[in-house]
Amino acid sequence: MIYLKLLRVHQWLKNLFMLAAPFFGGVLYFDGMPAKLLAGFLCFCGISSFVYILNDICDVENDRKHPEKKNRPLASGAVSMPVAYGLMGVLAAAALASAYMLHIGFMFMLVAYAVLNVGYSFGLKKIAILDIILVSSGFVIRVWAGGLLAEVAISHWLFIMTFLLALFLAIAKRRDDLVLLEATGTEMRKAIRGYNLDFVNVAMGMMSAVIIVSYIQYVTAPEILSRFPGKHLYVSVVFVIAGLMRYLQLTLVDKKSGSPTKVLLRDIFLQIVMFAWVAFFAVIIYGLNYGHE
Numbered sequence: 214m215i216y217l218k219l220l221r222v223h224q225w226l227k228n229l230f231m232l233a234a235p236f237f238g239g240v241l242y243f244d245g246m247p248a249k250l251l252a253g254f255l256c257f258c259g260i261s262s263f264v265y266i267l268n269d270i271c272d273v274e275n276d277r278k279h280p281e282k283k284n285r286p287l288a289s290g291a292v293s294m295p296v297a298y299g300l301m302g303v304l305a306a307a308a309l310a311s312a313y314m315l316h317i318g319f320m321f322m323l324v325a326y327a328v329l330n331v332g333y334s335f336g337l338k339k340i341a342i343l344d345i346i347l348v349s350s351g352f353v354i355r356v357w358a359g360g361l362l363a364e365v366a367i368s369h370w371l372f373i374m375t376f377l378l379a380l381f382l383a384i385a386k387r388r389d390d391l392v393l394l395e396a397t398g399t400e401m402r403k404a405i406r407g408y409n410l411d412f413v414n415v416a417m418g419m420m421s422a423v424i425i426v427s428y429i430q431y432v433t434a435p436e437i438l439s440r441f442p443g444k445h446l447y448v449s450v451v452f453v454i455a456g457l458m459r460y461l462q463l464t465l466v467d468k469k470s471g472s473p474t475k476v477l478l479r480d481i482f483l484q485i486v487m488f489a490w491v492a493f494f495a496v497i498i499y500g501l502n503y504g505h506e
Contacts, residue, residue, distance in 0.1 A: 219269070219286040219297065220262040226474050228257040230352050230375060231359035238365030239498050246363065252315055253362045257355065259308030260323045264330040266301045270294065271334045278399045281471070315362060322358035326351060341407020345387065349379035370431045377427060381420040385460065385470040388413040392468055417464065421457050428453050444497050452490040459483055 231254055235241050241250070269276065269287045276288035286292035305327065312320035329347060338344045356375050360367040390405050391413065400406070431437060432446035459482050464470035477483050 215286050215291050216300075219266060219292055219300070221265040222262075223478065224261065224265065224472075224474050225258045226477070227352070228254055228261060228355060230355040231257055231362075233356050233371060233375065234360035234365050234367045235363035237368075237371065237494070237498065238360075238363060240363050240365055242499070249315065249362065250359070252311065253319060253359070256308045256312045256315065256319075256323060257326075257358065259304045259311075260327055263301050263304040263308065264327065264334070266297050266304075267331065268334045270297055272402075275400075275402065278397075280393070280397070318361040319358050322354055322361060326354045326358075329354070339403035341404045344402075344404045345380060345383035348383045349376050352376070352379040368436075370434070370437070373427055374424070374431065377420065377424045381417065381424060381457075382460075382473040384413055384416045384420060385464045386473065388417070388464060389468075389470040392470075414465070417461065421461065424457060425450070425454060441497055446497075449490060449493050452486050452493065456483060456486040456490070459486065 232241075232250060235246065235250055240246055266287075269285055272282075273287050276282035276285055279288075282288060287294070287297055309320060309323060312323045329351060333344070333347045337347055352375050353372055356371060357367065387405065387408050388410065390402060391408060391410050394400060394405060395410075429447070429450055432449060437446065459480070460470075460476070463476060463480065469476060477487070
């Protein structure tokens, strides 16, 4: 169980972004595609766990001061540093070797993700604004990797919406760090000096508006409507607005904006909205056999 915590298995949900391009491309049920995507997903889980362990090694002292992170395997001393380094090597080697056998372009995406996060762990995360941009870029890489593996074209809309949503969630997470700073007087990360509550509140409001406007442009864009004629894609705007408002409520009212993954796993409202949004497009793309993203 302690090693599952070290790997941060619950964070593997983020790697589902890898399925975005295949899902919207309408290829999920193509012959051999489910097995191929599952293998790719596991590769990404391996390389992301490599990154999580590296980040825990670099942050071990700060984690010991955090009310929740102090219970992480390395911060608590439950797992030794040599074991952590050994596991990192095994994960990276297995993930990259498996990715190479699947698709060389996909393997390069894993390398790009690893390099980005190594830079993040070794100092770039200390630079305010750049830190959240790098985190958000990791989600874009996931989407890109999925498109390469499934060999489907990725629209600019998918890149834009992924980056904006990830940026919104990263800002919300920084707000949680600020709330903890006010409560405990302890800085949980160096970059937090470049933020304050007024800034992140305005930034979250701004990003929410940009996401909604961008999404409306997406579902009303001529090139998208031509692929889904008469399917009323604008109806899905309701799910996007509901999801954003709920996340803002959890962040600003309930002050529960820590890990986005944990927020999603614990909040039934968000789960229902996400399921409804996915089901809406699943019916259009797969139930009615329409279009490609």
